[in-house]
Amino acid sequence: MRVIAIDGPAGAGKSTIGRALAARLGLQYLDTGAMYRAVTFIAMRRELPLHDTEVIAELSRQIDLRVDDDGVFVDGLDATSAIRTPQVTAAVSAVAANSGVRTEMRRRQREWAMQHGGGVIEGRDIGSVVFPDAELKLHLTASPRIRAERRVAEAGGDVDEIEAAIAARDHYDSTRADSPLTLADGSIVVDTTGLGIDAVIAHIESLMEQA
Numbered sequence: 630m631r632v633i634a635i636d637g638p639a640g641a642g643k644s645t646i647g648r649a650l651a652a653r654l655g656l657q658y659l660d661t662g663a664m665y666r667a668v669t670f671i672a673m674r675r676e677l678p679l680h681d682t683e684v685i686a687e688l689s690r691q692i693d694l695r696v697d698d699d700g701v702f703v704d705g706l707d708a709t710s711a712i713r714t715p716q717v718t719a720a721v722s723a724v725a726a727n728s729g730v731r732t733e734m735r736r737r738q739r740e741w742a743m744q745h746g747g748g749v750i751e752g753r754d755i756g757s758v759v760f761p762d763a764e765l766k767l768h769l770t771a772s773p774r775i776r777a778e779r780r781v782a783e784a785g786g787d788v789d790e791i792e793a794a795i796a797a798r799d800h801y802d803s804t805r806a807d808s809p810l811t812l813a814d815g816s817i818v819v820d821t822t823g824l825g826i827d828a829v830i831a832h833i834e835s836l837m838e839q840a
């Protein structure tokens with residue numbers, strides 16, 4: 630099973646690079662952040678209390694969840710755009726800090742990799758916890774300003790506000806008790822500030838040739 634792990638903070642280029650790399654390598658791509666967003670979305674839609682860790686953990690075990698190239702589907706609902714709303718973005722870190730939810734998402738991520746013969750898998754804990762034996766572990770990063778500017782280019786908004794929101798979410802994701810965003814053992818830091826997609830992919834391909 631061939632797994633390439635891509636971790637790093639919001640807006641570092643993980644999705645763009647992950648998808649491009651998967652296409653080059655003939656692997657499937659999995660966005661694990663979309664899974665935490667999907668749990669958050671369905672909990673909010675059902676008006677469940679997000680702070681009730683057991684209720685939300687149980688929800689994460691019960692739902693039918695599919696994340697693939699066609700989009701994100703939860704219990705038959707197409708949630709592809711709904712998981713990217715500011716409301717879900719503001720609430721997702723709390724759901725992602727729920728250990729019961731994380732245990733279930735990791736189980737689903739490993740099952741997905743088994744079913745797909747590995748893949749390019751992006752998130753926050755992929756190289757550190759979910760696939761510590763991945764063939765290649767990348768830690769993508771970029772300056773906070775650039776990350777905010779990329780988000781504004783994708784979805785609009787005020788760059789100062791988005792930079793502050795990203796900083797708050799990074800802090801939460803990096804300081805939670807269960808599998809925080811850290812630099813995994815053996816992972817290679819790639820700073821994408823000022824680099825285009827092609828330059829980043831070329832750099833990663835040269836890393837793979839060296840390995």
Ligand code: DC
Pocket residue numbers: 639661662663665666721722725726751752753754755798802
């Ligand atoms: O990458 P993203 O912004 O879509 O991630 C959404 C949230 O989920 C973010 O707060 C970090 C969290 N997350 C996580 O804790 N572990 C992962 N493997 C992926 C995302």
